[in-house]
Amino acid sequence: MNATLTFLGTGTSMGVPTLGCDCAVCRSAVSPAGDPRNRRTRPSVLITWNGHAVLIDTGPDFHAQAIREKIRHVDAVFYTHAHADHILGMDDLRPLTFGSPEPLPLFADDPTADAIERVFDYTFRPARRGTTIARVRIHRFVSPEEEIELFGATFRRVPVNHGNLQISGYRFGSAAYLTDMSSIPEASIAQLQGLDILVLDALRHTPHPTHSNVENSLRIVEQLKPKRAFFTHMGHDLDHAATDATLPPHVRLAYDGLKLDFDLDPNPNEAIA
Ligand SMILES: [Zn+2]
Ligand SMILES: [Zn+2]
Numbered sequence: 001m002n003a004t005l006t007f008l009g010t011g012t013s014m015g016v017p018t019l020g021c022d023c024a025v026c027r028s029a030v031s032p033a034g035d036p037r038n039r040r041t042r043p044s045v046l047i048t049w050n051g052h053a054v055l056i057d058t059g060p061d062f063h064a065q066a067i068r069e070k071i072r073h074v075d076a077v078f079y080t081h082a083h084a085d086h087i088l089g090m091d092d093l094r095p096l097t098f099g100s101p102e103p104l105p106l107f108a109d110d111p112t113a114d115a116i117e118r119v120f121d122y123t124f125r126p127a128r129r130g131t132t133i134a135r136v137r138i139h140r141f142v143s144p145e146e147e148i149e150l151f152g153a154t155f156r157r158v159p160v161n162h163g164n165l166q167i168s169g170y171r172f173g174s175a176a177y178l179t180d181m182s183s184i185p186e187a188s189i190a191q192l193q194g195l196d197i198l199v200l201d202a203l204r205h206t207p208h209p210t211h212s213n214v215e216n217s218l219r220i221v222e223q224l225k226p227k228r229a230f231f232t233h234m235g236h237d238l239d240h241a242a243t244d245a246t247l248p249p250h251v252r253l254a255y256d257g258l259k260l261d262f263d264l265d266p267n268p269n270e271a272i273a
Contacts, residue, residue, distance in 0.1 A: 001152060003049035003264035005175055005197065008065035010254045011040025012203055012211075012235040013085035015061070025236045037240040037255035041065060042085040043179050043233045045199070047172060049264050052151045056080065056170060056177055062089025068257065071096070076150055079108040080179055081167035082115030090120055094134045103137035107148055109157070109168055113138045141168070145191065153264045158191045160184055163210030173264035175199070176226075179233050182210050184220065195226035197262050199254065202231035204238060214243070221251055230254040 016038060017026035028034030042059030046069060055077045065071075074096050080086055090106070097104045108116060116138060117124050123133045139148075147156045158169040160181040169178035169188070174196035178184070181201045184192070192198070200220060203211035211233065212220070221229045229251045244253050 001049055001173070001264045003047055003153070003173065003175075003262055005177075005199075005260045005262060006046040006048070006069055007230075007232065007254045007256055007258045008044040008046055008055075008069060009041035009059060009061050010232045010234060010256055010258075011042055012233050013042065013083065014235070015042055016040040016234070016236045018236050021236060023236055025239050028239065029236075035240050037253070038236075039256065040234055041256055044086070044089075045177055046071065047153075047175075047264075049153060050151065052153075054078065054150065054153075054155070057086040057179075058089035058093060059085050060088040063092040065256075066092070066096075074104060076105045076107065076148075078148075078155060078170055079106065079112045079116070079168065080170075081109075081162060081165060082112045082119075083180070086180070087112070087116055087119065090116060090136075091123070091134060093136065094132060097135040098132070100135065103135045106136050106138045107141065107155075108138060109141050111165075112168070113140045145188075156191060158188045160188060165210075171195075173262060175260075175262045175264075180210070181212055182208070182216075183212075189224070192224050192226075195224065196228065197260055198224060198226035198229045199232055200229060201233045202238075202253075203233055204235045206237070214238070214247075218247070218251065221248075226250075228252070228260075230258070230260070 017029045025038050029039040041061035044057040044059050047054045052075050144159050156171045160169040161183045162180045177199045200217040201212045202214045202217040232254045
């Protein structure tokens with residue numbers, strides 16, 4: 001089953017350019033003579049197949065990202081965790097939910113679901129006449145490696161460590177998306193074998209307590225051996241072209257708008273046999 005992964009945003013929580021910063025990467029991000037790949041909105045991906053569309057996270061830039069990618073329809077949202085750069089665009093889903101017969105499902109672990117219900121509390125109160133709240137329904141994961149079936153595709157939660165938090169990564173077919181991750185628990189390693197595409201957090205070069213850096217993510221690529229790896233959640237320390245030039249050929253920095261084709265079958269490695 002052919003699917004496409006689109007990077008809606010590839011930036012860290014502050015985005016690139018970072019407000020108030022005049023560094024070379026932040027200037028390049030907005031200058032006509034610069035590199036548009038250095039302009040990084042807050043991190044999120046879109047997965048599309050057979051006319052279906054699933055989001056992982058809805059950050060503060062979701063409205064602009066959805067206009068850029070002409071998103072007219074969403075079937076489900078999977079949330080990684082409740083930090084602002086991953087949830088604050090939830091309310092922008094509103095016009096995409098009004099016409100559908102069923103509320104839009106939002107899949108999240110308990111702490112993330114609790115935060116979404118707190119931040120957008122008006123959304124989860126009984127609707128009053130004339131209000132235009134999002135028609136969404138939260139589905140809480142009941143097991144750490146829960147599998148959700150959607151239109152012939154399987155999305156599996158893969159727990160990852162984000163500093164002291166354990167948050168949700170996702171595996172879907174031959175691809176996995178692990179943003180906001182400082183390390184991968186031993187139990188999750190088995191879920192990340194045989195990947196064609198692995199997307200990993202790589203904030204910058206210097207170590208950070210809650211995010212992987214380029215060097216650590218390169219070690220994870222060595223360990224998991226995906227066919228191709230793409231880095232995301234990047235700050236203004238990483239110039240796109242200069243950093244890409246230092247990486248092995250099967251590892252690239254992602255950029256906003258990058259599209260990758262992949263196989264969404266439940267067991268792509270067994271599908272050939
Ligand atoms: Zn983040
Ligand atoms: Zn985070």
